[in-house]
Amino acid sequence: MAEERILEQRKEKVEKLKELGYEPYAYRYEVNAKAGELLQRFGKVKSEEEREKEELPKDELSLAGRIMSMRIMGKAAFFHIQDESGRIQCYIRRDTVGADFYNKVFKKLIDIGDIVGVRGTLFRTRTGELTLEVKELIPLTKSLRPLPEKWHGLKDTEKRYRQRYLDLIVNPEVRDIFRTRTKVIKKIREFLDSRGFIEVETPILQPIASGAAARPFITHYNALDIDVYLRIAPELYLKRLLVGGFERVYELGKNFRNEGISTRHNPEFTMVEWYMAYADYNDLMEMTEELFEFLLDEIFGKGVREIEYQGTKISFERPFRRISYLGELSKKTGLTEEELLHDEEKVLAKAKELGIEKAEELSHFKRVQELFEALVEPELIQPTFVIDFPKAISPLAKEKRGNPELVERFELFIFGREIANAYTELNNPKEQEERFKQQLEEKAKGDEEAMEYDADFITALEYGMPPTAGEGIGIDRLVMLFTDKDSIREVLLFPQLRPEKRCGEEICEVEPEKKEE
RNA sequence: GGGCCCGUAGCUCAGCUGGUAGAGCAACGGACUUUUAAUCCGUAGGUCGGAGGUUCGAAUCCUCCCGGGCUCACCA
Numbered sequence: 001m002a003e004e005r006i007l008e009q010r011k012e013k014v015e016k017l018k019e020l021g022y023e024p025y026a027y028r029y030e031v032n033a034k035a036g037e038l039l040q041r042f043g044k045v046k047s048e049e050e051r052e053k054e055e056l057p058k059d060e061l062s063l064a065g066r067i068m069s070m071r072i073m074g075k076a077a078f079f080h081i082q083d084e085s086g087r088i089q090c091y092i093r094r095d096t097v098g099a100d101f102y103n104k105v106f107k108k109l110i111d112i113g114d115i116v117g118v119r120g121t122l123f124r125t126r127t128g129e130l131t132l133e134v135k136e137l138i139p140l141t142k143s144l145r146p147l148p149e150k151w152h153g154l155k156d157t158e159k160r161y162r163q164r165y166l167d168l169i170v171n172p173e174v175r176d177i178f179r180t181r182t183k184v185i186k187k188i189r190e191f192l193d194s195r196g197f198i199e200v201e202t203p204i205l206q207p208i209a210s211g212a213a214a215r216p217f218i219t220h221y222n223a224l225d226i227d228v229y230l231r232i233a234p235e236l237y238l239k240r241l242l243v244g245g246f247e248r249v250y251e252l253g254k255n256f257r258n259e260g261i262s263t264r265h266n267p268e269f270t271m272v273e274w275y276m277a278y279a280d281y282n283d284l285m286e287m288t289e290e291l292f293e294f295l296l297d298e299i300f301g302k303g304v305r306e307i308e309y310q311g312t313k314i315s316f317e318r319p320f321r322r323i324s325y326l327g328e329l330s331k332k333t334g335l336t337e338e339e340l341l342h343d344e345e346k347v348l349a350k351a352k353e354l355g356i357e358k359a360e361e362l363s364h365f366k367r368v369q370e371l372f373e374a375l376v377e378p379e380l381i382q383p384t385f386v387i388d389f390p391k392a393i394s395p396l397a398k399e400k401r402g403n404p405e406l407v408e409r410f411e412l413f414i415f416g417r418e419i420a421n422a423y424t425e426l427n428n429p430k431e432q433e434e435r436f437k438q439q440l441e442e443k444a445k446g447d448e449e450a451m452e453y454d455a456d457f458i459t460a461l462e463y464g465m466p467p468t469a470g471e472g473i474g475i476d477r478l479v480m481l482f483t484d485k486d487s488i489r490e491v492l493l494f495p496q497l498r499p500e501k502r503c504g505e506e507i508c509e510v511e512p513e514k515k516e517e
Numbered sequence: 518g519g520g521c522c523c524g525u526a527g528c529u530c531a532g533c534u535g536g537u538a539g540a541g542c543a544a545c546g547g548a549c550u551u552u553u554a555a556u557c558c559g560u561a562g563g564u565c566g567g568a569g570g571u572u573c574g575a576a577u578c579c580u581c582c583c584g585g586g587c588u589c590a591c592c593a
Contacts, residue, residue: 002562003527006544069553076550093550112543125551149528149542151554156528158585170528214592259592260518269593357590418593449591474593487586488593498584 003146010144013109017139020105024142029117033061036085042122042130056122061132063088064117064140066169069150072107078131081118090118091125092134106137113143161495180299181479181491187298188272188475189252191291197248197274202237204230204254210452211235211396214257217267230256235396235470236457238275239425242468243460250274252475263487264417267496270475279469280424281408285385288412288420288471289318292383299482309415309484312381320383320412325372328386332375340368341390341405347371363442365392380413395435395451397423414481422471429461
């Protein structure tokens with residue numbers, strides 16, 4: 001293999017560097033400048049007049065980074081080094097660094113991909129590119145494997161995800177996605193902190209996985225000899241904190257759901273959930289609008305209220321549209337709200353008409369939800385709050401004032417996707433107990449995702465949880481929206497992939513075939 | 518899990534109406550002191566994802582398997 005040969009050649013170069021007294025894996029290097037900052041400060045191309053007048057700083061700069069390209073032209077050479085901030089060209093001449101170093105070290109032992117330190121001064125080439133004239137070059141880390149191609153980068157999606165570090169080295173726009181991700185998370189914290197919320201950490205290993213409708217991952221805790229679950233949501237723990245007297249809490253972290261992987265689902269994903277005492281879902285809608293305004297200001301620039309996602313303009317002008325769950329569904333189905341709530345036959349007929357799979361097996365309100373997902377959600381392109389959901393599919397939300405069949409709940413949809421989910425929280429222990437029991441019945445009927453009964457949570461509510469509103473936002477999908485990405489994998493540094501089978505033939509023969517479930 | 522598509526050199530890709538593999542970049546040797554997808558001359562590099570099958574002959578056709586992408590289902 002060509003790669004094997006390159007590996008061998010480079011390992012030899014490591015030895016030769018050592019022989020010549022260089023450390024191929026150095027310890028430290030004093031850096032006083034960043035490529036990106038220099039480029040930003042001194043611009044890239046200038047008119048001739050400007051260039052004549054231009055005075056670049058004469059002080060010696062030292063930078064460190066990875067060599068990304070190289071053009072050797074006899075007794076001088078150009079190369080680009082890339083640090084975290086960007087890529088700057090360097091110029092090295094035999095007569096400046098010495099013939100020995102230039103011929104024996106630079107030309108023979110330094111490769112594209114190596115990490116080096118360079119010291120020198122800035123100048124501008126004939127074509128106007130800002131360039132560092134190298135007075136000294138120090139090898140810092142030898143790279144043994146060849147980098148992907150300089151022009152086309154790395155395109156193979158599988159390789160990009162499995163070896164994300166290569167993707168990050170070679171595709172600068174990928175680094176930007178993750179910078180944005182970090183910023184989104186940071187700014188959400190800032191927003192909540194500034195409003196008096198405290199960030200808390202609740203268990204990821206839970207004896208009962210509740211708080212959402214999803215299948216959990218199971219693991220075993222040896223010391224207690226019990227099975228525990230990776231949390232599917234932190235909700236019930238956060239509410240216990242409100243019982244305990246914290247009035248504004250939030251948690252930003254991972255949830256785990258043992259379900260399919262797709263462009264919109266990763267088994268571990270990041271959520272922020274916050275709970276605010278003495279508030280209801282109306283307050284949260286306003287707060288959500290404010291949060292979006294804040295994020296847009298911080299990420300896209302002050303006052304920006306429109307972004308483009310997958311070729312569609314999305315406007316975040318307040319107030320966001322508000323529609324009622326049943327009202328909208330009534331418009332789309334032609335059934336009245338009364339029929340949607342109570343006429344099982346008509347709803348079933350409609351579900352069948354739309355070709356909803358296994359419609360017969362679903363409970364009435366699951367069918368209604370199916371209708372909603374099929375008919376309403378795809379049309380919610382601009383930010384829209386859907387409000388007042390049926391009680392039966394919202395076991396943790398409080399009854400709507402004036403309508404006991406609905407709950408005070410909203411979901412925020414953008415581009416047909418659910419971004420946020422919020423309720424006026426149910427804090428009546430007796431009713432919560434009944435709702436849990438209903439979930440148990442659903443479970444008994446075969447709904448694997450019905451919510452688990454959490455008796456300790458009921459006990460907590462019996463001590464009294466203040467009136468509270470709570471909301472959760474899926475961070476990954478939010479980042480997708482802000483980075484214009486259509487796959488969740490593009491916004492996860494290391495998305496879940498099936499492990500590669502990388503075994504020798506012998507090992508594979510010994511390994512038993514995995515049985516299909 | 519179902520459907521459709523993809524897997525050829527380290528990377529990006531050609532070759533696919535069957536006749537045992539090509540290019541550019543990267544690598545190696547050489548020329549070149551302001552190049553920038555540097556250029557020029559030369560060299561090396563592949564069990565064509567894996568296993569079977571059809572055939573005189575398979576990267577190419579068929580089957581199964583592995584991995585990936587999109588999509589549907591479940592969900593956030």
